[in-house]
Amino acid sequence: MINLKRNSEGELHITRGGNYIKDVVFSANDGLITTFAVAAGAAGAGMGSSVVIILGLANMLADGLAMALGSYLGSKSQADFEKNSLTIEEKEIGEIPEKEREEIRNIAVKRGIPADRISEWEKIITSKKRVWVDEMMVWELGIIPAQKSFPISHAFATFIAFVAAGFLPLIPYVFNFSINKFYAAILATALALFSVGSARSWITGKNWFKSGIEMLLIGGTAAAAAYIVGLIIGGGWL
Numbered sequence: 001m002i003n004l005k006r007n008s009e010g011e012l013h014i015t016r017g018g019n020y021i022k023d024v025v026f027s028a029n030d031g032l033i034t035t036f037a038v039a040a041g042a043a044g045a046g047m048g049s050s051v052v053i054i055l056g057l058a059n060m061l062a063d064g065l066a067m068a069l070g071s072y073l074g075s076k077s078q079a080d081f082e083k084n085s086l087t088i089e090e091k092e093i094g095e096i097p098e099k100e101r102e103e104i105r106n107i108a109v110k111r112g113i114p115a116d117r118i119s120e121w122e123k124i125i126t127s128k129k130r131v132w133v134d135e136m137m138v139w140e141l142g143i144i145p146a147q148k149s150f151p152i153s154h155a156f157a158t159f160i161a162f163v164a165a166g167f168l169p170l171i172p173y174v175f176n177f178s179i180n181k182f183y184a185a186i187l188a189t190a191l192a193l194f195s196v197g198s199a200r201s202w203i204t205g206k207n208w209f210k211s212g213i214e215m216l217l218i219g220g221t222a223a224a225a226a227y228i229v230g231l232i233i234g235g236g237w238l
Helices: 016-045 049-095 097-110 115-128 129-141 151-174 181-199 208-234
Strands: 005-006 012-014
Touching: 012 049, 016 049, 016 151, 016 181, 049 097, 049 129, 049 151, 097 115, 097 129, 115 129, 115 181, 151 181
Parallel strands: none
Antiparallel strands: 005 012
């Protein structure tokens, strides 16, 4: 179910949490798979629990920080690009207005505005510089104006999702479960993959079960590959 709320005018909108769905889903999936890959590879190679814990925690923190920093730089670079593009559009409208008016007329054609209404539409758009600039940003550069960027928030969401999900496959090893630790890690990872996938339905509106199965299959394939590599190397086949 999509997470909606009403604004002051009574209109329904998706809450801002949707802005972080890509960060959370991608990071949680990556955290689960890369950490479980350590456990799977170690199990396949016949290594001990202490090795799994050390390598798993090291991988979890290092990769989590790397992804968070990458998310921050990516979000900030995008924000800087959009800000610079806005400055350029404002400058061009001020310095070469006729060329920009021609581009507005071309945009009108793309939008399907009737030929006999283009002149009127052009006057309306170019009568206010802010509207003019926004129109150019959307149709010329594909940038939606006035969207706030939160690079630090995206980085934080990325790190927390990665670490929280990445720790799950290590729980049987860290707390020294009496049962088969690798099987317990498989179960924990499978349940987490399905849960994270299902949680996407809150934002995407897709069927929760199908979303969960989709992520389980994708993540499970990657995890199986890690186990096979560990099995081949640990078995001395290479």
